[in-house]
Amino acid sequence: MVLNSNRVEHFSGGGGGTTTTITISGDALPPLETHEVCLPPHRTTLQKLRQRLSEIFFPDDPLHGFKNQTWFRKLHFGLQYFFPIFQWATNYNIKLLRSDVVSGLTIASLAIPQGISYAKLANLPPIIGLYSSFVPPLIYSVLGSSRHLAVGPVSIASLVMGTMLSETVSSTEEPILYLQLAFTATLFAGLFQASLGFLRLGFVIDFLSKATLLGFMAGAAVIVSLQQLKGLLGIVHFTSKMQLVPVLSSVFHQRNEWSWQTIVMGVCFLLFLLTTRKISMRRPKLFWISAASPLASVILSTILVVLLKSRVHDIKTIGHLPKGLNPPSSNMLYLHGPYLGLAIKTGIVTGILSLTEGIAVGRTFAALKNYQVDGNKEMMAIGLMNMAGSCSSCYVTTGSFSRSAVNYNAGAQTVVSNIILATTVLVTLLFLMPLFYYTPNLILAAIIISAVIGLIDYQAAIRLWKVDKLDFLACISSFLGVLFISVPLGLAIAVGVSVLKVLLHVTRPNTVVLGNIPGTQIYQNLSRYKETVRVPSFFILAIESPMYFANSMYLQERILRWIREEEQWIETNNDSNMKCIILDMTAVTAIDTSGIDTISELRKMLEKRSLKVSHQKTVFPCKF
Amino acid sequence: MVLNSNRVEHFSGGGGGTTTTITISGDALPPLETHEVCLPPHRTTLQKLRQRLSEIFFPDDPLHGFKNQTWFRKLHFGLQYFFPIFQWATNYNIKLLRSDVVSGLTIASLAIPQGISYAKLANLPPIIGLYSSFVPPLIYSVLGSSRHLAVGPVSIASLVMGTMLSETVSSTEEPILYLQLAFTATLFAGLFQASLGFLRLGFVIDFLSKATLLGFMAGAAVIVSLQQLKGLLGIVHFTSKMQLVPVLSSVFHQRNEWSWQTIVMGVCFLLFLLTTRKISMRRPKLFWISAASPLASVILSTILVVLLKSRVHDIKTIGHLPKGLNPPSSNMLYLHGPYLGLAIKTGIVTGILSLTEGIAVGRTFAALKNYQVDGNKEMMAIGLMNMAGSCSSCYVTTGSFSRSAVNYNAGAQTVVSNIILATTVLVTLLFLMPLFYYTPNLILAAIIISAVIGLIDYQAAIRLWKVDKLDFLACISSFLGVLFISVPLGLAIAVGVSVLKVLLHVTRPNTVVLGNIPGTQIYQNLSRYKETVRVPSFFILAIESPMYFANSMYLQERILRWIREEEQWIETNNDSNMKCIILDMTAVTAIDTSGIDTISELRKMLEKRSLKVSHQKTVFPCKF
Secondary structure (H helix, E strand, C coil): CCCCCCCCCCCCCCCCCECCCCCCCCCCCCCCCCCECCCCCCCCHHHHHHHHHHHHHCCCCCCHHHCCCCHHHHHHHHHHHHCCHHHHHCCCCHHHHHHHHHHHHHHHHHHHHHHHHHHHHCCCCHHHHHHCCCHHHHHHHHHCCCCCCCEECCHHHHHHHHHHHHCCCCCCCCHHHHHHHHHHHHHHHHHHHHHHHHCCCHHHHHHCCHHHHHHHHHHHHHHHHHHHHHHHHCCCCCCCCCCHHHHHHHHHHCHHHCCHHHHHHHHHHHHHHHHHHHHHHHCHHHHHHHHHHHHHHHHHHHHHHHHHCCCCCCCCECCCCCCCCCCCCHHHCCCCCCCHHHHHHHHHHHHHHHHHHHHHHHHHHHHHCCCCCCHHHHHHHHHHHHHHHHCCCCCCCEECHHHHHHHHHCCCCCCHHHHHHHHHHHHHHHHHHHHHHHCEHHHHHHHHHHHHHCCCCHHHHHHHHHHCHHHHHHHHHHHHHHHHCCHHHHHHHHHHHHHHHHHHHHHCCCEEEEEECCCCCCEEECCCCCCCECCCCEEEEEECCCECHHHHHHHHHHHHHHHHHHHHHHHHHCCCCCCEEEEECCCCCCECHHHHHHHHHHHHHHHHCCCEEEEECCCCCCCC | CCCCCCCCCCCCCCCCCECCCCCCCCCCCCCCCCCECCCCCCCCHHHHHHHHHHHHHCCCCCCHHHCCCCHHHHHHHHHHHHCCHHHHHCCCCHHHHHHHHHHHHHHHHHHHHHHHHHHHHCCCCHHHHHHCCCHHHHHHHHHCCCCCCCEECCHHHHHHHHHHHHCCCCCCCCHHHHHHHHHHHHHHHHHHHHHHHHCCCHHHHHHCCHHHHHHHHHHHHHHHHHHCHHHHHCCCCCCCCCCHHHHHHHHHHCHHHCCHHHHHHHHHHHHHHHHHHHHHHHCHHHHHHHHHHHHHHHHHHHHHHHHHCCCCCCCCECCCCCCCCCCCCHHHCCCCCCCHHHHHHHHHHHHHHHHHHHHHHHHHHHHHCCCCCCHHHHHHHHHHHHHHHHCCCCCCCEECHHHHHHHHHCCCCCCHHHHHHHHHHHHHHHHHHHHHHHCEHHHHHHHHHHHHHCCCCHHHHHHHHHHCHHHHHHHHHHHHHHHHCCHHHHHHHHHHHHHHHHHHHHHCCCEEEEEECCCCCCEEECCCCCCCECCCCEEEEEECCCECHHHHHHHHHHHHHHHHHHHHHHHHHCCCCCCEEEEECCCCCCECHHHHHHHHHHHHHHHHCCCEEEEECCCCCCCC
16 A cells, blocks of 8 residues: 555655655555656756746746747847737738727727826826827737726826825925926836846736735725815815825814815715616726726816806816827936935835736736737836836836726737827827816716725625635734725735744644545645545655755654654543554655755654654655 | 644635534444534734734744733843843853853864965955954854854855855955955945844755755865865866866866976875774764864965975965954945945855855754754844954854864864964964965965865755756756856856746646545545545535645646546546535635635536535635
């Protein structure tokens, strides 16, 4: 009878050897043969290192298309690789264009009010939001590999940029400096994103787990919604802080500034927007209702304000917006001075957040349509887009979840929908800006609230609680951290909890006692399988983690404790003496030198006590 | 035929269920039964949390002796638990005492010259080294649980303290401040150690892997040996820096200060010490030769200097040492002021290093004699010992490797040998101090060099290179970091490399294609087992790590790449089509919510391509 005979490999300092199998006699089953381990062909250290590095940095084998091709094909592939536009441009046709025009116009109707609102969220002039919906989509359409990603400013990055910059520089008192810092942060966000992609360090964003992001987004959504009460209630003097307490106190201390006309109109439009959202969520076919409602609200509210302007004076409007295309802003980059550190920090935080959203959204829709999005290439595309954006009066942009969902639902086929979006924004910038003069601020607040409220997914949080308490802890700590401390610190706490969880699992791996299911060769967890029975004289222990320096000491202590407890159990139950300890190492997929030392020390200690130790499936300790 | 049927558990959001087994038909083997999973008894979240926390913080179940005992027995156990002296004191007899006296006197003969030398290493007055060999051993003998640990100053902690403090404060220009900072650092080292033990965070020191320490100690030993050239060559003006380059340049720039008498005498004694060391290493029975040689050298060299003092003037001697017991030093603690941060930092670094040595040494000898040392309790004992030491003119002490080895070889039975050591030091302090007046400094340098040279274990480094390249990288980076940058930074780099290694393994787990060994139920790595064959229409992939948020994205991409490559392989080899993908999750011992999402996404994506996905032994995702 062989315990966990699969992948039994001999354990010795250098690697390979013959299989060691433990035969427990006195059983009806025939003993299984010993299987020779076929050593993999010998490779030099350099070859091993190369393979290991390519596993680490090129897990998706991005150049697999280049293998065994002619020189010309390679060039062709190379062009396609760096500019995905060449991949689909040759097959582009009228039918695809028709779909793309429809979806492009649809997202434009969403993108214009969203752009204006999100720019306000970042405490930037509204026009910057429109600029940011023009240049970046054009660049992405050339470099991006996702067909459904709709590019533009997003709520989280806008919010974080607004928070982090406002804590030091006031956007109302020093608007030019603020704008400079925003562009500089955008440049650094782009640099950071592009270099992450270039250095193939994309796995960094994997450390923002879904649970962390869930809590983070909910916290941010609460804060942002409360911040928007400024516009919705018509308050003029409002705190620039972002924590729950000062925002709430600001809302209630300025009650004398509340304007009932603003409140009535704002609440009506908010209800309208939330209702259309609800409808579209219930019936995905009616996606266009919620997609069109922001533009409809903007038009409707503007008309209302124009009609009522002789009667109502309290309602604040956007006012004059400059006509014309993005002005260059490379001369506004703030590259030395006391605030450079702030700009870099803001850039990195917004960069990583927007990257996470962009990559996640891109992957989601790629998975739905069964094509591949290369994470590292996407990072470079998004990074270059932001670097170019920072020189053309744009702030941080990425693939927006809400916009991409609308884009996908509207039937987008290629990134041409981004080009249509940019063209529509272009037309708006050139000719339609005066129309926004009477657009009330309250409608922007309503649009923002209805957008961010969708980010609060309490059902997912409940699911987390049910499935994994530590994930829930990460979620709730990022939520509370954002709500009560600050956005970057909340995020840092959440990442810390997530990493701690990994380290905890690594330093405190499970050890499980196994028993035999009678009449079979199956060995199972004694406490989980009713039918399992102890094998007399044998004590079988499964180690459920690779053995590292970080857990080898713990495992040694824990195994000794198991044996001590087992001996006590045998004493009280008058069972047959323990003679052999079998360590099931099926889950020990890697071992380092500390682990090897622990095993041999353990063996020495137990053999002194006349206990035989066998370990099953001990692995090749050498990883490259 | 069941693939990896052991520990097959049903995978669903909440836990338990029935076993899912995949039966591959068309095979001669009888299909195995399905085994019901016996759900563990229902526990509340609080109970699970409690169990999980006790697994994390009390893996060794320190209170197991207290269970089911009378009140009186519990009190008795409690006393024994906190003061291990009560455990052995009742059984103590003359025979044990005889062994302890012999070993105590042996270590005292080593401890006195070592104490003086190590204090010089820390740039402290030599007398502090003797003080530190008096109070701490007494305290450890009451609190410590190791029977063979001999307590006193150690080279690494002395060296690090000397380096870190000297970088900011000069021990020659501000001796009082330097002494204050040393005591304060000792206090914080003790506080840190005791609180690590009290909070049961002992696993922190596990992050200093053996490989890291190997490189660290070798680097420190090289630096210290070079530093001792000051004493050995008789140089007066020497750099206080600790990097390789300034030390070497200092040695060669002060050639005019070299004193040939000092050099001849120093080299002779160094050769004598190294020879005795070699002899004792070759023949462990002759341990006393190397144990006695430091004291013999001190006596011999002092006599030589006294005899030659009219002829030789160049040889520097220790000079006057104050007689008497440890003066209280609690009034010298530096608890506010600009250097407090430095003292805390030094305390934490020396604390963690001395703790690592103390625990490792304690565990080593406990393992040899087959008794248990409670790591957390040891931490508290060492911490309290240092806290008391800081108030009685002692600097950082811990269980010394060299001293404990001599103690063990000399036949020590209990911690009484520490009491004997303290008594001998007491007698020395009270009556023998004037004898050290003519002891030359060069002999201290020779003792230090011969002690630290033993820390350079190049053979272990070669072994690391052969077995695990990443461990070797951690080792060499800590070696070079200490040599060329600084001691704490070198250590930080090495810990960083070690942690990176863990994270690397977690974020980039192995995935392996399995094949069947014909005629068996065994599925093995296709590339390692010669006999394995592919199962037609099936693609079997083993995931060799728990699935976390940190690797779920990678695993998804990697699995899709495997399938893509497999499809290409099938195409070129005209094999039968792939119909089912089996994920062998035997090594997936834990899964978090991101992992679950990945699995279900993967299933969705592959099912769209009419591929069936089965996963074996998917685990209970909930850990508490």
